Amino acid sequence: MNKNGTFDNHGETEEIITRKDFGYYLSHILLGRGGRIVLLLIFTLSILIPIIYIASTSLKEPIEIRTSGALFPTGPITSINWIKAFRNVPLVRYLFNSTVVAFFSTLLVLTIAIPTTYSIIRFKTGGWFLPAWILGTYVMPPIVVSIPIFAMVKMVGLQNTLLGLLLVHTMANMPIAVWLLDSYIRAIPKELEQAAWIDGYSRWETLLRVVFPLIRPGVLATGVICLILSWNEFLFALILTYGVQSNTFPIGISRYVGEHGLQFGEMSAAALAGIVPIYLLVFLFSRNLVEGLTRGGVKG
């Protein structure tokens, strides 16, 4: 292909068409309407079957669960697993703890990440080093810093508190937030801000009144993603909380697995209780989330 985006070698093109090789048939199958529909069905079912399975298990009679692993309930459906899950485990408390931690850590993350990202992009604060440091922190496995984080949280007396976990989640999600916001802030024409400066806006005012309204979809996407990441976070919650008063949902339900004689019905109901709020958020903001993830994901 040359610079104009056309082909130099017409002879080779014709040769390829006549010589129907494996690749030709493959692309034919993949791009035919029928092939596409089949692939689509397989993909959709692969995503949904595990989710359907846990939902159906949560509605099966405990006796049926012990004898049959069928995808759908064969016997009568029941709410006993759900009732037990909420009665035997302080599930409401876990969900409440998760909500507090996720909500406030997200608010903090956004408050700090928006000005930071703006400053990095517009004023090149920190040069190449600060963005590289942020990305490096994201790539680093959290287990590597878990001992000192544990020690620091203990030192300030915040172990086993929601505040301690919330602050750690804020810090842990900061790199992701900056990275997600980056492409949104980058897309704003510099001229808009320069006009605002000429009008006598300070830099903070420009950020709040000119930039912020324009990046609202990005802030929303980043906020929802940080909220979900905090809700799902396991390692820090595992080492920093060890009582009902501060255990979040993932830690609370992880207990089901260690115990003897797994109560699969109850476990399914408990897991779903934490999944459903996330799925509601996903459906509500799906367009935003897809945009937020893919804009940040494919920049070189």
Next chain:
Amino acid sequence: MNGSLEKYTPKLMVLPTFLILLIISLVPLIYVLGISFTASTIAKPFNDFVWFENYKKAFTDEIFGHSLVNTLLFAFIVTTIQTFLGFVLAFTMQRERTLSGVLRTLALLPLFTPPVAIAMIWRLIYDPNQGLLNYYLLNWGLSSTPIAFLGERTLAFPAIMLADIWQWTPFCFLLCLAALQSLPRDPYEAAMVDGASAWYVFRRLTLPMVAPQIIVIFLFRFLIALKVFDLIYMLTFGGPGNATQVASFYIYRVSFKQFQTGYGGALSILVLILISILATLLTKGREFLLSKVER
């Protein structure tokens, strides 16, 4: 407006993040480096200075070596499968505007399901007595006895990989779809005028144009896959034996279950060094691959 203060505004804007980075990466790394030269336990940090004893021990620790190999294998296998499947799906679906819209929403579900819940779902699916997989294997006559997928040395790791593939393939699909849809249209029109075959267009147009982005997706996913912890903790706890032992989980076990934080610190430093080398090599490898594709 205070002009002199305004000059410092950009620095002020990054100050909190700077402090956070200090607290969450630099200070902890110095702490871990320091503790790695001591025989510390969780109750007695910075106990007994032992120089390089922990590092010596790490180099002869078979489980640690095994866990590193497992981590690399895990990351490489799942990332390859996820990127490949994600790309094939995205390539196939790119022209189905309405359907790919629906798929994009569905794709978010595995990605955002709490990993603990994902582990529970797969634990249930794999269960020898009550699980979905054994139920259909037995009913359809594909197996005569129930298989304990998570209890067999050879099957446990692939079983965890499958759960990870379920979780992350949709993410790769989303990124590949975005990459494909961002390609310019003009070359395709030119190719159509020339009457090029679909395969030819794919190999000579799509692949070279989209390769840089696909490689970035692969690298990004690979580096995240190295962090694997939650699924191991919930599904096998590193077992059976040490068949599914990975670096993150082994460091957790040493530091928080055996309370040897000094040794755990040394292992952490070694893992970090390894990841840094790997990240550098991969970025170099990316440049090499790109020069191959673009010709």
